[in-house]
Amino acid sequence: xxxxxxxxxxxxxxxxxxxxxxxxxxxxxxxxxxxxxxxxxxxxxxxxxxxxxxxxxxxxxxxxxxxxxxxxxxxxxxxxxxxxxxxxxxxxxxxxxxxxxxxxxxxxxxxxxxxxxxxxxxxxxxxxxxxxxxxxxxxxxxxxxxxxxxxxxxxxxxxxxxxxxxxxxxxxxxxxx
Amino acid sequence: xxxxxxxxxxxxxxxxxxxxxxxxxxxxxxxxxxxxxxxxxxxxxxxxxxxxxxxxxxxxxxxxxxxxxxxxxxxxxxxxxxxxxxxxxxxxxxxxxxxxxxxxxxxxxxxxxxxxxxxxxxxxxxxxxxxxxxxxxxxxxxxxxxxxxxxxxxxxxxxxxxxxxxxxxxxxxxxxxxxxxxxxxxxxxxxxxxxxxxxxxxxxxxxxxxxxxxxxxx
Numbered sequence: 001x002x003x004x005x006x007x008x009x010x011x012x013x014x015x016x017x018x019x020x021x022x023x024x025x026x027x028x029x030x031x032x033x034x035x036x037x038x039x040x041x042x043x044x045x046x047x048x049x050x051x052x053x054x055x056x057x058x059x060x061x062x063x064x065x066x067x068x069x070x071x072x073x074x075x076x077x078x079x080x081x082x083x084x085x086x087x088x089x090x091x092x093x094x095x096x097x098x099x100x101x102x103x104x105x106x107x108x109x110x111x112x113x114x115x116x117x118x119x120x121x122x123x124x125x126x127x128x129x130x131x132x133x134x135x136x137x138x139x140x141x142x143x144x145x146x147x148x149x150x151x152x153x154x155x156x157x158x159x160x161x162x163x164x165x166x167x168x169x170x171x172x173x174x175x176x177x
Numbered sequence: 178x179x180x181x182x183x184x185x186x187x188x189x190x191x192x193x194x195x196x197x198x199x200x201x202x203x204x205x206x207x208x209x210x211x212x213x214x215x216x217x218x219x220x221x222x223x224x225x226x227x228x229x230x231x232x233x234x235x236x237x238x239x240x241x242x243x244x245x246x247x248x249x250x251x252x253x254x255x256x257x258x259x260x261x262x263x264x265x266x267x268x269x270x271x272x273x274x275x276x277x278x279x280x281x282x283x284x285x286x287x288x289x290x291x292x293x294x295x296x297x298x299x300x301x302x303x304x305x306x307x308x309x310x311x312x313x314x315x316x317x318x319x320x321x322x323x324x325x326x327x328x329x330x331x332x333x334x335x336x337x338x339x340x341x342x343x344x345x346x347x348x349x350x351x352x353x354x355x356x357x358x359x360x361x362x363x364x365x366x367x368x369x370x371x372x373x374x375x376x377x378x379x380x381x382x383x384x385x386x387x388x389x390x391x392x393x394x395x
Contacts (some may be wrong), residue, residue, distance in 0.1 A: 007240060013317050033250065050387060057257075057261075058233075058258075059256040060258055061233060061256060061257055061259065061262060062236065062260045063257065064255065066236055066237050067239065067248075068251070068255070116243060118321070119242070119357075120242055120355075120356070120357075121242050121243045121244070121245075121246065121320075121321050137322070137325075138325075152353075152354045152356065154352070154356060154357075
């Protein structure tokens with residue numbers, strides 16, 4: 001079969017409106033031509049490495065835990081030093097997993113508040129002169145009792161459970177809202 | 178093999194002819210091979226990139242005020258090829274916005290919106306606005322300071338609309354200001370509602386171009 005004939009056969013097969021019967025007839029006459037086979041092999045030779053690389057990258061992309069950036073390593077309890085070291089009304093910041101927590105003693109009561117602003121998740125800052133926590137992002141302002149008194153936050157600071165055991169302060173997990 | 182053996186699907190559903198008509202070869206008129214006729218196709222290509230890269234970003238992104246920024250940071254700096262997927266989504270978004278704009282200009286200057294293609298123009302303009310909505314809602318999701326203040330400013334603009342302004346702002350933000358509720362809303366809009374409507378619009382747009390062909394320029 002000459003090249004011209006083969007090309008004609010190809011055009012016939014791929015052109016729209018060709019009825020199924022004649023396509024089948026052409027396919028039956030020729031079977032797989034050398035040209036088709038070589039084209040297929042060539043496409044495979046070029047295409048498979050690309051597809052393989054893409055799939056390998058995709059598998060790699062999907063290979064890590066989806067939430068490894070938070071929560072996974074949050075401890076149940078974190079020691080926050082000696083009760084006698086805490087100054088009245090002056091918070092001490094500790095790390096609870098990857099979260100900053102302020103431990104405050106006021107009178108005989110010890111409490112702990114998450115430093116993550118409940119508004120947009122920024123880290124609030126303690127202002128010693130004002131005795132307030134103020135969020136640097138949007139000005140959310142909180143008292144030493146964690147209560148929101150100004151700014152956009154919809155609620156006060158999240159509170160952590162605290163217990164004092166033999167003079168040591170131990171901060172526990174976040175209390176339920 | 179008998180010649181009336183037409184294959185498993187064809188035997189059951191008889192869709193080959195319609196499939197050929199819709200997806201098979203189509204003759205493209207010579208005037209439509211000019212370079213500035215490519216923008217519609219490029220918009221579709223960038224939309225495809227957006228759908229695929231967006232689906233992958235969904236595997237790691239968390240739409241929560243506490244951790245949204247952290248999860249974006251995690252994608253960019255820890256997840257293997259995460260920087261690539263996020264980059265593809267970022268540049269794909271810019272490409273799509275640019276291409277849809279150029280496509281609209283091309284259609285406008287070649288007068289392709291004329292009868293009988295009025296509805297193609299209508300669906301196209303709708304798709305353009307939906308593309309802008311995608312860009313608008315997606316911008317907030319990275320949840321950094323730029324995104325936050327951009328949204329504060331834009332929602333302020335919306336509130337200046339007479340009568341409908343303040344309620345629209347309230348509906349969009351899910352509260353008086355940009356907060357975690359806004360993030361949830363924009364996430365829902367960005368990954369489900371807007372793309373859903375956009376895909377329906379695009380299908381209508383493509384069906385019409387298949388049916389009516391590409392317009393001859395003025």
